[in-house]
Amino acid sequence: MTSAKPPPARPRRFLRRGAAGFLLLAAALLLAHGLAWRWMTAALAERFTDWTTMRRAQGWEVEHDLPTRGGWPFAARLTVPGLRISASDPAVAVDFALEVPRLVLQIAAPRLDRLVMRPQGEQRLRLGTTEVVFTAERLEAALALEPGLPPRAIEVLAERLRAATPDGPFEAQSLVLALSSRFAPPDAEPAVTIDLAAQGVALPAGAASPAMAAFGRRMEEARLEAVLTRALPMSGPPAAIAAAWRDAGGALDLRSVALRWGALAGEAQMTLTLDAALQPAGAGTLRLSDAPAALEAMASAGVITRGAARTAQGVAMFVARVPDGGGAPQVELPFTLANGIVTVARIPLLRLAPLAWTGGGLPHAASPLR
Structure with a gap:
């Protein structure tokens, strides 16, 4: 009677090596993803800093509290608390102020070519002597990003928008505004395309x-x-x-x-x-x-x-x-x-x-x- 021979050890070693290789690959991908997230959030912070620098150079007042980064692993997000923007220049009829308790800037897969801005909380907008306080269940603006070019398309979406105006309350169940500029031919003057859709709008009762x-x-x-x-x-x-x-x-x-x-x-x-x-x-x-x-x-x-x-x-x-x-x-x-x-x-x-x-x-x- 002969004894059974033990199975060869090669399959086990192959499985162990495969598992180790998979773990190393997963760790490398996780590291690469983390580095990409850090780079994207840093780019968001740099773009926001550049924007505030340019606005201040134009005479605007831009103030905010310390921004924070977040969104990992699915998005690159920059949260700017206590944002306050104002500008006043009678020569160009610019006189406004905007207060946003919290502004969220985000880029997320699969639309890495789109920057989404989400103002949150009760916001105040002053145009001249008129002040409007507004909130929305959902309010966001999406900017199309092109390398080396300023944004040429923006889409604003508001749901359950409520505003307190001097003439009374204003409401809109939904509002979508899309603005885009195009060049055709390339050396021609730009044409701005405007698309607006609104539903369930209640106008201020005091408006004449x-x-x-x-x-x-x-x-x-x-x-x-x-x-x-x-x-x-x-x-x-x-x-x-x-x-x-x-x-x-x-x-x-x-x-x-x-x-x-x-x-x-x-x-x-x-x-x-x-x-x-x-x-x-x-x-x-x-x-x-x-x-x-x-x-x-x-x-x-x-x-x-x-x-x-x-x-x-x-x-x-x-x-x-x-x-x-x-x-x-x-x-x-x-x-x-x-x-x-x-x-x-x-x-x-x-x-x-x-x-x-x-x-x-x-x-x-x-x-x-x-």
Whole structure:
């Protein structure tokens, strides 16, 4: 009777060597990952320091507490507590202050070409003499990063945004704003593309808005797709900046402006420029669902006269068409803006207040044409 021979030891040695090799590889990868994380967080800190240095060189005041690094192993994160930014220069109409309790800067896989900024806590924004305090369940801005180039695209996302304004509370269930600049051809002036989508917007009750008087405080949905041609000059009084942009052939191409706001449901396309008096002027097309109801709401609020409303309602009923899928009749009408007067289908409807370039540059009222 022969005894069984022990199995050869080579498989065991192979397994031990394989396990040791795997552990060494894992340790090397972990070390490389740690070094990469340290490098990325250091780069974040350096970029933030460069930004604050440039802003201070421009005369801005930038203050913050000691930043901290974090996010390992899945992200490179820099948290800046107690951030306070302010700038005041009457020559270029810059007068603002921003307070952010905590700003988080983060780069995470797989989007290593995108910097995400998350302001957290109750924030304060002052523009001139107006101060707004706001919070959001989610608020972030994402910057597209390109080696050797300044950021040319930014997307801002807000969910459950709440703000306390001088006119009362403002709320938005969701808001997405995307801005990008492009060069085509490479030596041409940049065009800035603007995309905005908002849902569930509750406007401040105290705002003196003719549109709000006609359509109510709550806006169900708003969408904007626009392109701003030509670059805006970066210095000078607002009127000088506007004039230089106009003289360079600047225009605002409103490719789509869509609203669902009370009795108003429609979409418009329009191209706007500035006239000799630096007032907006342009022409476009307006598509409305149930136009008579929207005109009635405007007349009831005193935005347009009863006579203008009846005339426009008659035109709308004549050209209205029921969509193929059914629903409220729709109309498509041309409209223009010239000398502050909005004309729809050659019917003057209302007069807009002129832009006051020395006092903020935004219209604040509209009146019906008598």
